[in-house]
Amino acid sequence: AQSVAQPEDQVNVAEGNPLTVKCTYSVSGNPYLFWYVQYPNRGLQFLLKYITGDNLVKGSYGFEAEFNKSQTSFHLKKPSALVSDSALYFCAVRGARDSSYKLIFGSGTRLLVRP
Amino acid sequence: SAVISQKPSRDICQRGTSLTIQCQVDSQVTMMFWYRQQPGQSLTLIATANQGSEATYESGFVIDKFPISRPNLTFSTLTVSNMSPEDSSIYLCSVVSGRTGYEQYFGPGTRLTVT
Numbered sequence: 478a479q480s481v482a483q484p485e486d487q488v489n490v491a492e493g494n495p496l497t498v499k500c501t502y503s504v505s506g507n508p509y510l511f512w513y514v515q516y517p518n519r520g521l522q523f524l525l526k527y528i529t530g531d532n533l534v535k536g537s538y539g540f541e542a543e544f545n546k547s548q549t550s551f552h553l554k555k556p557s558a559l560v561s562d563s564a565l566y567f568c569a570v571r572g573a574r575d576s577s578y579k580l581i582f583g584s585g586t587r588l589l590v591r592p
Numbered sequence: 593s594a595v596i597s598q599k600p601s602r603d604i605c606q607r608g609t610s611l612t613i614q615c616q617v618d619s620q621v622t623m624m625f626w627y628r629q630q631p632g633q634s635l636t637l638i639a640t641a642n643q644g645s646e647a648t649y650e651s652g653f654v655i656d657k658f659p660i661s662r663p664n665l666t667f668s669t670l671t672v673s674n675m676s677p678e679d680s681s682i683y684l685c686s687v688v689s690g691r692t693g694y695e696q697y698f699g700p701g702t703r704l705t706v707t
Contacts, residue, residue, distance in 0.1 A: 511695060520684055521635075521698040523593070528694055567634065577648075578623055578688050580696060582635045 479504045481570050483583035490558045490590055498553040498586045500568030507573040510551040511580065512542055515565040524566075527551060528573075538562070558590045594619055594687050596699035604705045605675055612671045613702045615685035620665035622688070625696065626658070629682040638683075641668050675706045 480503045490496045502508055512524040525536025527544045535541045542553045551568060568583040595618040605611050615624065626638040638658055639647045647660040661669045672679050682701040689695045 509694060513698075518703075520596075520700040521686075523695050523697060526695050577640065578696070579625075579637055579640070580635075584634045 479570060479572060479575075479581045481568050481581055481583035483566075483568055483586045485586050486584075487587045487589060490588070492560050492590050492592050493557050496555050496558045496562070496588065496590070498566050498568075498588060500551045500553065500583060501549050502551060502568070502570040503549065504570050504572045505574070508551075509571050509573055510542075510544060511569040512536065512540070512551075512553050513567045513569065515567065515585075517564075521567065524553070558588075560590045560592055563588055563590045593689065594621065594697045596685060596687065596697060598683075598685060598699040598702050600702060601700065602703040602705075604707060606707060607676055609675055610671055610673045611675065611704060612669050613683055613685075613704075615668045615670070615699055617666045617687055622665070624662065624668045625686045626660065626668075626670045627684045627686065627698075629684065629701070631680065635684065638670070672704065675704075677706045680704055680706045 482501045510527040513521040515521050524540050525534050527534050532544045540555050544551050565585050565587050567585050569580040571580050597616045599614045624641045627635045628638050629635050637650050638653045639649045641647045641660045641662040643662045643665050657673055659671045682703050684698050684701045686696040686698045
């Protein structure tokens with residue numbers, strides 16, 4: 478069965494410092510991996526995806542994520558956090574061979590960037 | 593990316609009543625999805641709605657409780673029937689990117705409170 482784990486309910490970081498939000502996954506075959514962000518009272522916004530190719534993918538708002546097949550991880554990173562990055566972040570996965578396009582979401586990690 | 597709108601954005605309903613949520617997309621899409629996000633929780637897929645066929649429901653969700661219509665390639669409705677306080681959630685529709693066929697884009701959500 479497909480699953481996604483986000484081991485941290487909350488991540489706290491000071492503005493200007495690097496941030497990492499962790500995600501590990503389990504899927505049959507090759508994975509398609511995604512990160513979404515949810516601001517208060519807003520829908521989900523797509524940040525970035527890994528489909529194939531370079532293990533380091535870059536996305537919106539300066540975020541990037543590194544796909545590590547051996548560790549089945551897809552951690553979200555940003556070199557310098559902003560207070561405005563404070564939000565709820567979701568990792569999601571689906572199998573590359575899954576024609577249903579169904580996404581399995583992690584439990585979410587709340588990022589709090591303090592000034 | 594697709595532009596998705598939902599109506600209503602929020603509603604407060606009484607137990608035992610029904611609410612129909614509309615999802616409108618600015619382009620034709622084959623696959624649409626309905627998710628539920630219970631308070632403080634992650635997203636759970638309710639059903640997949642493809643135009644011209646019956647919706648496909650996930651385990652734990654049934655058509656009598658969550659009937660879905662998909663009359664054309666830009667529109668869908670989800671009805672939450674015979675509501676109880678446990679149905680209080682954010683309901684989101686999403687579509688698969690027509691350009692890449694990988695990422696999903698989400699509407700702003702409908703925040704439902706059942707009293």
